[in-house]
Amino acid sequence: xxxxxxxxxxxxxxxxxxxxxxxxxxxxxxxxxxxxxxxxxxxxxxxxxxxxxxxxxxxxxxxxxxxxxxxxxxxxxxxxxxxxxxxxxxxxxxxxxxxxxxxxxxxxxxxxxxx
Amino acid sequence: xxxxxxxxxxxxxxxxxxxxxxxxxxxxxxxxxxxxxxxxxxxxxxxxxxxxxxxxxxxxxxxxxxxxxxxxxxxxxxxxxxxxxxxxxxxxxxxxxxxxxxxxxxxxxxxxx
Numbered sequence: 001x002x003x004x005x006x007x008x009x010x011x012x013x014x015x016x017x018x019x020x021x022x023x024x025x026x027x028x029x030x031x032x033x034x035x036x037x038x039x040x041x042x043x044x045x046x047x048x049x050x051x052x053x054x055x056x057x058x059x060x061x062x063x064x065x066x067x068x069x070x071x072x073x074x075x076x077x078x079x080x081x082x083x084x085x086x087x088x089x090x091x092x093x094x095x096x097x098x099x100x101x102x103x104x105x106x107x108x109x110x111x112x113x114x115x
Numbered sequence: 116x117x118x119x120x121x122x123x124x125x126x127x128x129x130x131x132x133x134x135x136x137x138x139x140x141x142x143x144x145x146x147x148x149x150x151x152x153x154x155x156x157x158x159x160x161x162x163x164x165x166x167x168x169x170x171x172x173x174x175x176x177x178x179x180x181x182x183x184x185x186x187x188x189x190x191x192x193x194x195x196x197x198x199x200x201x202x203x204x205x206x207x208x209x210x211x212x213x214x215x216x217x218x219x220x221x222x223x224x225x226x227x228x
Contacts, residue, residue: 004157031215042117042205042219043158050215088157092215101148101209101217102171105157 006089006106013079014114021087021109022073029091032065032072033103037086046087047074079113086110117141119208119220127226133194136223138206140187145210146170147189148217149181152203164189193225201227 006023013019023032031050035043047058049065049072056063062075072089089106118141128134140147146165150158160173164183178194187208193200203224207217 006157033215041221042119042207044117044219045216048215090157101146101163101215102160102173103148103150103158103207103217104160107155107157 004089004091004104004106006109008109009107010110010112012112012114015079015081017079019076019079019083019111020073021089022071023089023106024071025091025104026070027091027093028069029093029104030069031092032063033090033092034061034063034072034074035088035090035105037088037108039085043088076111079111081113081115084111084113117218117220119144119206119218121204121206121220121223123223124221125224125226127228128196129228130196130198132196133192134196134225136191136193136204136225138189138191138208138220140189140206140208141218142187143210144187144208144218147183147206147208149189149191150205150207151175151200152205152222154202158205161191196227198227201225 033048034046037043047063052069054065060077086108088108090103120139122137148163149161152158161175162172167183180192183189203222205222207219209217
């Protein structure tokens with residue numbers, strides 16, 4: 001099936017540093033999404049991107065929808081300890097007669113922030 | 116707080132048994148999806164229900180089945196459990212068939228021995 005390749009797998013950074021992670025796919029998606037998952041919780045939506053080339057911010061988070069529609073990146077600026085968690089990219093396709101919201105997720109990036 | 120609840124939180128079963136996991140969505144959320152998340156992986160789409168009918172399925176065998184009820188609750192049933200079925204099972208609900216804004220529950224951790 002479809003796979004999203006997310007990198008890096010893990011990151012260890014100091015508080016205050018900026019973070020960048022990205023996601024690539026062999027297939028085109030109509031929508032790219034970034035989620036954060038804390039231990040014992042389900043994923044929570046951070047940012048949604050709907051158009052190729054789109055750059056969207058949510059506080060210290062900035063994400064971009066790649067021009068080819070096969071990639072996306074997420075940046076976190078001035079990291080803080082509560083940014084710790086697992087970040088997932090996800091793609092959504094609305095293709096032809098397949099009208100259902102199947103999210104395809106990447107493998108996740110584990111972020112650790114040292115105070 | 117997404118307004119989506121799941122029960123039970125944890126569950127231990129043995130190989131060959133059957134299990135039912137439950138999800139309660141927000142009022143008005145007529146679409147629910149189920150995902151399987153193995154340890155260290157991203158969630159994998161199992162299937163989606165819209166207005167009490169299955170409307171899309173991922174690469175999972177028929178022993179994975181579901182039900183959706185008019186009161187915005189739903190169930191995931193797994194028959195003939197296998198060791199590889201051990202995972203976190205997440206449900207996600209929304210008000211639209213193809214909405215990007217899906218609200219996830221906290222999940223049920225299933226361990227198959």
